[in-house]
Amino acid sequence: MVRLLKFRYIFLMMAILGCRDSSKKSAPEGAETGLPAEETPAVTQNTKTILFFGDSLTAGLxxxxxxxxxxxxxxxxxxxGYSYQVxxxxxxxxxxxxxxxxxxxxxxQPVGVFVLELGANDGLRGxxxxxTRKNLEEMIVKVREKYPGARIVLAGxxxxxxxxxxxxxxxQDLFPELAQKHQVMLIPFLLKGVGGVPEMNQADGIHPTAEGHAVVAENVWEVLGPVLVEYAGSRP
Structure with missing residues (x-):
């Protein structure tokens, strides 16, 4: 029963994530990032940036x-005490x-760590x-070409x-295979401990509550923390 509930949760989650038309038209500066231009954090010379690039799970819908x-x-x-701007x-x-x-x-903007959380909507749409593999791969390569010293984390x-x-x-195998091929860190399942747990999700039963996001943050930190330790000069 628990396993079935989890599968139902994941399916419903992706249905919502994929329901919005992903085609983009020209937009004012800042709109394509999902943040108004004036909210884009200023990055100083001594501040490194961790950029989370994803869908509504990352956005915190x-x-x-x-x-x-x-x-x-x-x-x-x-x-x-880390000098990072998320x-x-x-x-x-x-x-x-x-x-x-x-x-x-x-x-x-300069990127020190790039966290890539995309692919669920592709799966739902078949x-x-x-x-999907080609797109993810191109994004990993593009980030690495633009910022060779950046660390990349892929969320499965x-x-x-x-x-x-x-x-x-x-x-399911796509994410670890890409992580291994391109030598990037992998979060095996972003929603571990949240998917299928009613009290961790909003009324729609799909998007995590504040408590759910706290669990997701722990999942991310399990991988991101060691990345930052390894990253030369990660401490101020």
Whole structure:
């Protein structure tokens, strides 16, 4: 029963994440990042940037931005004395294709650590995984070419079994395979401990509550923390 509930949760989650049309038209400066231009944090010479690039899970849909897991990561960084500025570039409905098209805009600012959380909407829509893989790969390569010293973290996602065992299996394997191929760090499942847990989700049963985002932040920190320790000059 618990396993079934989790699968139902994941399926419903992706249905909502994918319901928004991901096609983008020309927008005013700052709109494509999901943040108004005036809210883009100023980065000083001595400040490194951790950029979270994803969909509504990263954006913290339904919550105050300060409750979303990127903001919680910022609070932890501040408490530990790290000179990092977190940028939340999450956008609801994002696919890997639309994210790839948006990436150049986001990379206009220096990036020290890039956290890539995309792919669930591709899976829901049944997009060929060769295309999803290609888009994710191109984003990883583009970040590395633009900022060779940046660390990259890839957030994994899973699909329900009704998408077909071959597709779901390949989808699940896609993230660790890319992480290994490109030598980037991997968060195996972003929603570990949150998916399928009613009290960790909002009334829609899909998007995490503030408490859910706190758990997601812990999942992220398990991988991000060691990355920052390894990153030369990560401490002020």
């Amino acid at each position: 339904g919550l105050d931005p300060n409750q979303a897991f990127p903001a919680l990561i910022q609070k932890r960084l501040d408490s530990l 940028v939340n570039a999450g956008l609801s409905g994002e696919t890997t294709a639309s994210g790839r098209n948006r990436l150049d805009w986001v990379l206009r 997009i060929p995984l060769s295309e 996602m899973q699909l329900p079994p009704n998408m077909g065992p071959e597709y779901t299996g390949e989808f």
